[in-house]
Amino acid sequence: xxxxxxxxxxxxxxxxxxxxxxxxxxxxxxxxxxxxxxxxxxxxxxxxxxxxxxxxxxxxxxxxxxxxxxxxxxxxxxxxxxxxxxxxxxxxxxxxxxxxxxxxxxxxxxxxxxxxxxxxxxxxxxxxxxxxxxxxxxxxxxxxxxxxxxxxxxxxxxxxxxxxxxxxxxxxxxxxxxxxxxxxxxxxxxxxxxxxxxxxxxxxxxxxxxxxxxxxxxxxxxxxxxxxxxxxxxxxxxxxxxxxxxxxxxxxxxxxxxxxxxxxxxxxxxxxxxxxxxxxxxxxxxxxxxxxxxxxxxxxxxxxxxxxxxxxxxxxxxxxxxxxxxxxxxxxxxxxxxxxxxxxxxxxxxxxxxxxxxxxxxxxxxxxxxxxxxxxxxxxxxxxxxxxxxxxxxxxxxxxxxxxxxxxxxxxxxxxxxxxxxxxxxxxxxxxxxxxxxxxxxxxxxxxxxxxxxxxxxxxxxxxxxxxxxxxxxxxxxxxxxxxxxxxxxxxxxxxxxxxxxxxxxxxxxxxxxxxxxxxxxxxxxxxxxxxxxxxxxxxxxxxxxxxxxxxxxxxxxxxxxxxxxxxxxxxxxxxxxxxxxxxxxxxxxxxxxxxxxxxxxxxxxxxxxxxxxxxxxx
Numbered sequence: 272x273x274x275x276x277x278x279x280x281x282x283x284x285x286x287x288x289x290x291x292x293x294x295x296x297x298x299x300x301x302x303x304x305x306x307x308x309x310x311x312x313x314x315x316x317x318x319x320x321x322x323x324x325x326x327x328x329x330x331x332x333x334x335x336x337x338x339x340x341x342x343x344x345x346x347x348x349x350x351x352x353x354x355x356x357x358x359x360x361x362x363x364x365x366x367x368x369x370x371x372x373x374x375x376x377x378x379x380x381x382x383x384x385x386x387x388x389x390x391x392x393x394x395x396x397x398x399x400x401x402x403x404x405x406x407x408x409x410x411x412x413x414x415x416x417x418x419x420x421x422x423x424x425x426x427x428x429x430x431x432x433x434x435x436x437x438x439x440x441x442x443x444x445x446x447x448x449x450x451x452x453x454x455x456x457x458x459x460x461x462x463x464x465x466x467x468x469x470x471x472x473x474x475x476x477x478x479x480x481x482x483x484x485x486x487x488x489x490x491x492x493x494x495x496x497x498x499x500x501x502x503x504x505x506x507x508x509x510x511x512x513x514x515x516x517x518x519x520x521x522x523x524x525x526x527x528x529x530x531x532x533x534x535x536x537x538x539x540x541x542x543x544x545x546x547x548x549x550x551x552x553x554x555x556x557x558x559x560x561x562x563x564x565x566x567x568x569x570x571x572x573x574x575x576x577x578x579x580x581x582x583x584x585x586x587x588x589x590x591x592x593x594x595x596x597x598x599x600x601x602x603x604x605x606x607x608x609x610x611x612x613x614x615x616x617x618x619x620x621x622x623x624x625x626x627x628x629x630x631x632x633x634x635x636x637x638x639x640x641x642x643x644x645x646x647x648x649x650x651x652x653x654x655x656x657x658x659x660x661x662x663x664x665x666x667x668x669x670x671x672x673x674x675x676x677x678x679x680x681x682x683x684x685x686x687x688x689x690x691x692x693x694x695x696x697x698x699x700x701x702x703x704x705x706x707x708x709x710x711x712x713x714x715x716x717x718x719x720x721x722x723x724x725x726x727x728x729x730x731x732x733x734x735x736x737x738x739x740x741x742x743x744x745x746x747x748x749x750x751x752x753x754x755x756x757x758x759x760x761x762x763x764x765x766x767x768x769x770x771x772x773x774x775x776x777x778x779x780x781x782x783x784x785x786x787x788x789x790x791x792x793x794x795x796x797x798x799x800x801x802x803x804x805x806x807x808x809x810x811x812x813x814x815x816x817x818x819x820x821x822x823x824x825x826x827x828x829x830x831x832x833x834x835x836x837x838x839x840x841x842x843x844x845x846x847x848x849x850x851x852x853x854x855x856x857x858x859x860x861x862x863x864x865x866x867x868x869x870x871x872x873x874x875x876x877x878x879x880x881x882x883x884x885x886x887x888x889x890x
Contacts, residue, residue: 599624788860
């Protein structure tokens with residue numbers, strides 16, 4: 272029959288609307304100010320730490336809503352931000368440097384919604400407040416550092432194969448090698464071509480003597496540039512996560528720029544301090560000749576020695592002389608020791624570091640060598656009743672092992688407590704230093720009060736636009752206008768639900784996209800209703816007019832929305848942060864408005880008018 276949907280279509284529309292409503296609901300419950308406590312070593316927070324944190328808060332009369340554990344972290348919710356800030360300061364002092372106490376906004380979503388993974392959407396920096404940095408990576412220095420590494424490796428390679436050379440050095444964007452005779456030059460060319468395929472070799476003319484020139488291949492240059500950006504992103508993410516900034520945004524922009532957004536951080540000096548944090552390793556020989564107990568008890572440390580402490584705070588006497596540092600580490604990965612099955616970190620050294628390590632281990636077989644983990648940490652102390660942040664250097668012995676054999680370029684360290692700690696250490700070693708220097712070319716601070724004002728103004732804009740469209744449609748199209756209003760309401764619900772499901776970040780441009788969607792969402796209904804009125808004026812029956820209105824307007828609606836969708840996709844592909852936010856909400860709004868305006872209003876129309884005789888339409 273005309274203007275009737277089969278049952279499955281009604282059930283499909285109803286199902287989509289119910290699911291959309293469920294996943295949009297978490298955004299109504301708001302967020303609680305909270306602090307998140309996690310271990311710096313990647314271990315789960317224990318019950319003792321939980322009890323200690325609660326005792327500290329109760330002693331200071333700081334009221335809290337709840338204490339929960341999730342993914343090995345402790346989350347304490349508060350009634351207001353004042354209690355949250357006071358609790359953070361108290362807990363940082365009480366728990367010390369082994370735990371990170373981070374400010375957080377925890378969604379107060381009910382458990383039954385969390386059970387189906389319904390979560391609120393993220394709010395962008397312009398809505399929450401925080402610090403924004405745009406950083407430029409120095410690619411020239413990245414290439415220079417890569418060439419310097421090749422210089423060291425080439426010297427080692429030529430020396431190992433007993434090929435005599437007069438000089439191997441970097442000259443601008445190339446490596447120049449000078450030899451005594453043509454025979455050494457030819458042997459070097461053949462060896463380097465075999466061992467270093469990423470280098471393009473040539474023999475410069477007009478210089479006199481026997482010269483060989485090596486430059487990086489175009490593929491290798493691209494790889495170095497990409498690696499520099501990705502390594503710096505990893506470094507920044509690791510440093511920021513280590514110091515407890517929750518939900519940071521760190522992403523590449525263009526070829527050589529990185530965007531860093533730190534929600535909740537208001538002090539740009541503090542943010543730069545976080546970004547400047549670092550971690551590295553030092554390798555020392557253990558002093559086997561003197562007693563560490565005597566050195567600790569008397570306070571007289573033998574000349575050339577120093578007392579370090581391990582993770583259990585046990586003293587160890589080490590030689591001051593550093594064998595190698597983290598600067599010589601080119602790669603680090605985590606895994607399991609094949610013999611013991613314990614967590615291990617596998618380390619690869621550069622040419623210079625490998626040579627030093629090989630010489631040292633060859634001369635000290637049977638002696639013990641210690642690995643010292645060094646980290647710059649920001650700790651909080653109470654001074655005159657106020658929390659004061661101090662940057663201090665933390666040094667801990669994480670591994671002591673007997674040198675069983677001579678080793679050089681690749682080796683492993685063990686003595687770690689868990690696979691998670693091994694992964695964290697490997698990441699720290701890979702990201703302990705930036706692959707290339709960075710310069711902050713733009714910085715912006717957005718206060719939380721401005722963020723709240725943006726939310727309020729954005730919400731008011733959506734409401735005003737929504738109400739104006741509702742009134743216009745109801746007055747101009749009567750009953751059919753009310754159907755369009757109902758579809759518009761569910762269109763907003765579906766947009767919010769999709770943003771929440773995708774865990775997209777809502778920004779001010781994103782709100783602008785929603786406001787634009789509100790206006791565009793009824794365009795399809797206007798086209799349909801005008802077509803129905805035209806059919807009625809031509810003398811068609813109400814049922815035939817409804818059918819023709821929806822059928823004949825569809826192609827026009829599809830054309831208009833597809834062209835807008837293409838524009839939104841282009842904006843997303845070529846735009847940056849705020850433009851992408853606008854493009855996302857606009858794209859989602861187009862898709863949902865197509866569904867609600869065509870299928871939704873058609874379903875309501877069919878229920879009200881389909882399958883019966885109708886003399887006139889309220890349109």
